[in-house]
Amino acid sequence: MIPFEVTILGCSSATPSADRHPSAQVVNIGGENILIDCGEGTQMQLLKYGVKLGKINFILISHLHGDHFLGLPGLLSTMSLMGRKEPLTLIGPEPLKKFLEDFMLISESRIGFDLEFITSETSESKWLYENLLFRIRCFPLSHRIACTGFLIKERKNLRKIIPAACEKAGVPMSFFKELKLGLDYQEGNEKTIPNDQLTQSPNPSRIYAYCSDTIYDESVVDHIKDVDLLYHEATFMHDLLCRAEITFHTTAKQAGAIAAKAEVKRLAIGHFSSRYKTLEPLLDEAKAEFENTELASEGRVFRL
Ligand SMILES: [Zn+2]
Numbered sequence: 001m002i003p004f005e006v007t008i009l010g011c012s013s014a015t016p017s018a019d020r021h022p023s024a025q026v027v028n029i030g031g032e033n034i035l036i037d038c039g040e041g042t043q044m045q046l047l048k049y050g051v052k053l054g055k056i057n058f059i060l061i062s063h064l065h066g067d068h069f070l071g072l073p074g075l076l077s078t079m080s081l082m083g084r085k086e087p088l089t090l091i092g093p094e095p096l097k098k099f100l101e102d103f104m105l106i107s108e109s110r111i112g113f114d115l116e117f118i119t120s121e122t123s124e125s126k127w128l129y130e131n132l133l134f135r136i137r138c139f140p141l142s143h144r145i146a147c148t149g150f151l152i153k154e155r156k157n158l159r160k161i162i163p164a165a166c167e168k169a170g171v172p173m174s175f176f177k178e179l180k181l182g183l184d185y186q187e188g189n190e191k192t193i194p195n196d197q198l199t200q201s202p203n204p205s206r207i208y209a210y211c212s213d214t215i216y217d218e219s220v221v222d223h224i225k226d227v228d229l230l231y232h233e234a235t236f237m238h239d240l241l242c243r244a245e246i247t248f249h250t251t252a253k254q255a256g257a258i259a260a261k262a263e264v265k266r267l268a269i270g271h272f273s274s275r276y277k278t279l280e281p282l283l284d285e286a287k288a289e290f291e292n293t294e295l296a297s298e299g300r301v302f303r304l
């Protein structure tokens with residue numbers, strides 16, 4: 001299987017704390033790096049955790065609260081200063097494009113590489129991008145301003161060769177590519193060997209779901225059903241439910257409830273309020289609703 005992993009770079013909510021940066025994480029799928037959200041300090045966090053800036057070809061921004069995107073102008077400027085020439089795909093809400101244009105204008109600077117901007121759809125779920133390795137989908141979240149979550153779905157895997165069966169049937173290695181795509185093997189003009197005698201079914205496609213800032217809203221469940229890993233914000237403990245509702249955030253207990261309803265395989269909680277010095281109580285609260293819950297923490301890697 002190709003690598004598919006998520007490295008947490010920041011997991012703090014609006015106010016950072018001494019040991020927690022605002023939201024950012026990087027998804028590595030088959031060697032392609034996708035940065036999701038880019039709070040202040042993200043470029044230093046990328047350096048700290050050994051992610052090369054030149055290897056990031058996709059940046060997804062969930063919404064335009066500062067703790068999710070204020071690191072972006074600095075990161076793009078650094079990429080430009082380093083002489084980047086490869087294009088970069090940026091996905092985010094529509095006003096982000098104008099923000100970056102205004103920033104470049106005011107600072108009399110320019111980005112020295114192609115920035116392909118894809119506007120995220122904030123009112124309905126939609127596939128936004130695909131290549132040979134993965135697809136990216138956005139879905140709406142309920143926050144104070146327009147905000148989306150993201151799904152990253154591995155493309156359908158290739159079928160798996162059964163070496164002994166191929167050897168016995170005399171299938172040349174030059175035909176393995178076609179076999180992986182599901183084609184039958186024809187021996188000369190006569191005998192056809194069905195593909196399923198020579199290959200096994202591929203592994204199911206893995207899916208990662210990122211739920212950025214949102215109030216508790218069960219309408220999200222349909223969008224994240226059965227995913228392999230769900231990252232969901234858990235800004236407050238449930239005793240501060242009132243505060244969570246006023247600020248359009250979720251409690252740890254509610255994050256666990258969403259994971260249970262969506263029947264996801266694993267849950268990682270993050271976006272913690274800086275008032276919490278220790279995070280174990282939030283973990284316990286989420287686990288009471290959904291046992292397979294883990295804490296996001298800086299540098300932690302979740303493998304799918
Ligand atoms: Zn936030």
Ligand SMILES: [Zn+2]
Pocket residue numbers: 063065143213
């Ligand atoms: Zn927010």
